[in-house]
Amino acid sequence: MTRPQPGAARTAARLSRLGHDAVLMPLFEATVTAGIDDLPPVTEISGLVATSARAFDMFEDMNAIAAGLADVRVHAVGAATAQAARDAGFEHVHEGGGTAQALAQALAGDHAGSLTGPRASNRSGRTRLVYLAGVPRTPVIEAAVKAQNINCTVVECYKMREISYSTDILNSVILSPVPDVILLYSANAARRIQALAEPKNAVKSLKSSRFLCLSASIAAELPQDLRSRVIVARRPDEDSLLTSLAELD
The missing domain is CATH 3.40.50.10090 (Rossmann fold)
Structure with a gap:
């Protein structure tokens, strides 16, 4: 869950009620x-x-x-x-x-x-x-x-403002195990995830993760090699995004 607080906690609670194990990783704070x-x-x-x-x-x-x-x-x-x-x-x-x-x-x-x-x-x-x-x-x-x-x-x-995480925290806590799905709510978040996934940043590989995007414009920020694992919500709202997540199960 990459969206900023306080929305991240609210969405995590919804995900928990739906039976998902949500891990919070806000990439920005307002x-x-x-x-x-x-x-x-x-x-x-x-x-x-x-x-x-x-x-x-x-x-x-x-x-x-x-x-x-x-x-x-x-x-x-x-x-x-x-x-x-x-x-x-x-x-x-x-x-x-x-x-x-x-x-x-x-x-x-x-x-x-x-x-x-x-x-x-x-x-x-x-x-x-x-x-x-x-x-x-x-x-x-x-x-x-x-x-x-x-x-x-x-x-x-x-x-x-960007929230920074140490590589150790990312690898040993947030991305362990590697997430099945990463929810992206903004173009800024998509660009940050792309940067974190670069080999030079020594973050665990996200090659098995799927990326669930709130809109097509957000998905467009991800690199071409990730596009095959991108799912775009039918409508740009959270209800639609979580419906798309349910359809992956």
Whole structure:
């Protein structure tokens, strides 16, 4: 299980209930890098875009209601991110198709004036879309809003930092025995696994492991020699991912 905490523990519990022996190996941890004060004035914000639930960690000390943002529409990449937005106090949350690419297509289909929710006519002064972005990230959302000439401000509100493991810990604890399946939830995780599997890193061979990926874009980050052992979830959500895992048994 390579996803960051706290999601890793929740997924591990689900896997345990399904009869699997889940080993936690989070490859990244999220650090909040911005706060409410880093957002543009509330009177200018037409909507928020988020591709991760971690984007809403910045509202932990002051939720959307207290910040006067509860009625601002949120464009969330998928169900988990949408739920994080609702938990933060946002009332108008739109769920995307589960990938940054699908969310970008949805944004491209909207007009800048329609990004404010059901009371748009009363908020004509709000014309700025705000992307609650992480570091590192792919430029999918930025490219989409630029192509549509949408007024968008990027606020980098969290950073995914690599978690390092010693070779001894990897070989003797985490990867012993070698896992049957490695679950990958992000392109960053796929790139890290690829690096760990390189012979120069002296990590146990993963040649017998299969790689279960949340989306095709994540699978594309794995090298060609691993592709024959890659399975992509039918939909980019955890329920579908775990259904694919069950079908392997």
